[in-house]
Amino acid sequence: MSDHELRVSKIRNGTVIDHVEGGQALNVLAILGIDGSEGLGVSVGMNVPSDRLGRKDLVKVEGRELSQSEVDVLSLIAPEATINIIREFEVVEKNRVTRPDRVVGVLSCPNRNCITNADEPVDTRFEVVADGVRCDYCATVLRSELATHIDV
Amino acid sequence: MRQDHLITATQLSRGDIEGVLDRARKAAADPSAYAGRHAGTVLALCFFEPSTRTRMSFDAAAKRLGIDTIDMGDVGSSSVSKGESLADTVRVIEGYADAIVLRHPSEGAATLAAEFVDVPVINAGDGAGQHPSQTLLDLHTIRENHGLDDLTVGIMGDLKYGRTVHSLATALTNFDARQHFISPQSLRLPRSVRFDLHETGAQVREHDELAAVLPELDVLYVTRIQKERFPDENEYHRVAGEYQIDADTLADAAADLTVMHPLPRVDEIAPDVDDTDHARYFEQAHNGIPVRMALLDTLLGDGADDGPTTETETDHE
Ligand SMILES: [Zn+2]
Numbered sequence: 001m002s003d004h005e006l007r008v009s010k011i012r013n014g015t016v017i018d019h020v021e022g023g024q025a026l027n028v029l030a031i032l033g034i035d036g037s038e039g040l041g042v043s044v045g046m047n048v049p050s051d052r053l054g055r056k057d058l059v060k061v062e063g064r065e066l067s068q069s070e071v072d073v074l075s076l077i078a079p080e081a082t083i084n085i086i087r088e089f090e091v092v093e094k095n096r097v098t099r100p101d102r103v104v105g106v107l108s109c110p111n112r113n114c115i116t117n118a119d120e121p122v123d124t125r126f127e128v129v130a131d132g133v134r135c136d137y138c139a140t141v142l143r144s145e146l147a148t149h150i151d152v
Numbered sequence: 153m154r155q156d157h158l159i160t161a162t163q164l165s166r167g168d169i170e171g172v173l174d175r176a177r178k179a180a181a182d183p184s185a186y187a188g189r190h191a192g193t194v195l196a197l198c199f200f201e202p203s204t205r206t207r208m209s210f211d212a213a214a215k216r217l218g219i220d221t222i223d224m225g226d227v228g229s230s231s232v233s234k235g236e237s238l239a240d241t242v243r244v245i246e247g248y249a250d251a252i253v254l255r256h257p258s259e260g261a262a263t264l265a266a267e268f269v270d271v272p273v274i275n276a277g278d279g280a281g282q283h284p285s286q287t288l289l290d291l292h293t294i295r296e297n298h299g300l301d302d303l304t305v306g307i308m309g310d311l312k313y314g315r316t317v318h319s320l321a322t323a324l325t326n327f328d329a330r331q332h333f334i335s336p337q338s339l340r341l342p343r344s345v346r347f348d349l350h351e352t353g354a355q356v357r358e359h360d361e362l363a364a365v366l367p368e369l370d371v372l373y374v375t376r377i378q379k380e381r382f383p384d385e386n387e388y389h390r391v392a393g394e395y396q397i398d399a400d401t402l403a404d405a406a407a408d409l410t411v412m413h414p415l416p417r418v419d420e421i422a423p424d425v426d427d428t429d430h431a432r433y434f435e436q437a438h439n440g441i442p443v444r445m446a447l448l449d450t451l452l453g454d455g456a457d458d459g460p461t462t463e464t465e466t467d468h469e
Contacts, residue, residue: 113279115260120237122264129347137260138281139160139344 015066016084017059022047024077025057027147031073031106040064053080072100076133077147099128107133107149114138157266157273158447160282161319162348166326173292175446183216186445190452191218196249198224200256206276210253213444222248239268246271251452272451280313286414287319289443293436297410298370301328306365308334309375309395309420311341316414317375318345325352332365333358336391339381367404373412374420398422402430412436
């Protein structure tokens with residue numbers, strides 16, 4: 001077993017998010033709403049050498065299997081990510097993330113004058129467009145600055 | 153119109169626009185044919201931002217259809233100032249009225265309102281977002297003067313925050329219209345509008361000066377540049393002065409150039425333009441009545457119905 005595979009399969013049960021673009025691991029956790037308070041075992045590898053990405057980040061969540069809809073949101077900041085579901089140290093499922101049509105309740109709108117920033121009883125909602133996302137309410141387009149607008 | 157609401161100009165197809173404008177033509181030609189057509193109907197005017205003319209225009213259009221209007225009054229005296237959410241406000245008002253006209257200072261307010269109610273919502277301006285009913289009357293004015301195809305339109309002034317500009321620019325992509333955008337660098341079209349224009353394949357031709365394109369224009373749409381967009385007053389006067397027109401400015405224009413403005417104007421169009429054949433901004437404001445009658449008739453009536461039969465119909469079809 002190679003060093004790489006060991007790293008991926010070290011948890012007993014849970015999810016390993018691999019091939020995350022270097023520097024995005026903490027944003028991955030933020031998007032998933034995982035901040036440690038749930039008591040899940042979380043380990044983060046940053047700037048791990050990778051054939052595909054040069055350097056990559058890696059996130060392991062012990063004790064929780066992430067659903068496809070949860071992880072699809074990650075495609076916005078980590079389009080190359082692979083999701084490994086682990087049971088009894090074995091990878092039982094390996095999936096790529098796919099771009100969702102809409103992202104609901106995850107990002108905050110960068111337009112301070114947007115109605116979604118005005119204490120209304122709605123989740124933010126963004127349409128996923130060619131090179132970013134777009135607010136369903138005020139039409140603001142969000143591109144590279146996406147990660148800084150993650151609602152934690 | 154297929155939609156139940158009028159929220160943004162992006163939702164409007166060419167067919168939607170022509171449907172409303174055909175009806176507006178009939179309403180303008182024979183308003184009496186529409187009198188009392190929607191008697192017993194109530195329209196709520198909810199203006200969370202000061203406005204006299206848009207509010208009065210909707211009010212007058214409604215009354216010509218026999219619609220009663222109820223008005224929320226000034227925001228300062230309403231429950232909004234007590235911190236009620238827009239979602240709650242419109243859900244209450246939905247019980248009082250058959251349709252809601254909404255003006256609000258936040259972008260996206262009309263979209264949100266439409267999600268919470270079943271009655272039609274008309275966006276009468278949401279912050280620096282959209283103002284689609286203004287666009288319909290703008291298009292009506294252009295159509296009656298030039299038609300809507302093979303058209304060259306210059307849009308000048310505050311393109312960044314001007315909601316009438318945002319709606320007009322997107323709506324014009326439905327037609328064979330070349331658009332030129334004339335503004336200071338700091339007030340160019342926002343990314344959201346560029347996105348819609350690019351989606352439709354429309355070119356965004358931008359200019360610092362009107363002189364560069366004036367001779368080729370059929371329509372010049374002027375908007376106000378507001379003081380608060382600039383860090384200091386001197387800068388405002390210097391920049392805004394570049395985008396004011398008078399009768400002399402128009403010397404190089406085509407004889408049939410139509411000059412439009414959503415009003416109110418301050419000093420961006422000098423009074424001496426009023427006396428030229430180019431001035432159409434008062435006609436444009438008056439067009440608000442038949443166009444808003446047509447819009448209300450479309451949203452409140454039977455969607456398959458294209459308005460009452462009038463004696464003048466054959467003249468205009
Ligand atoms: Zn927004």
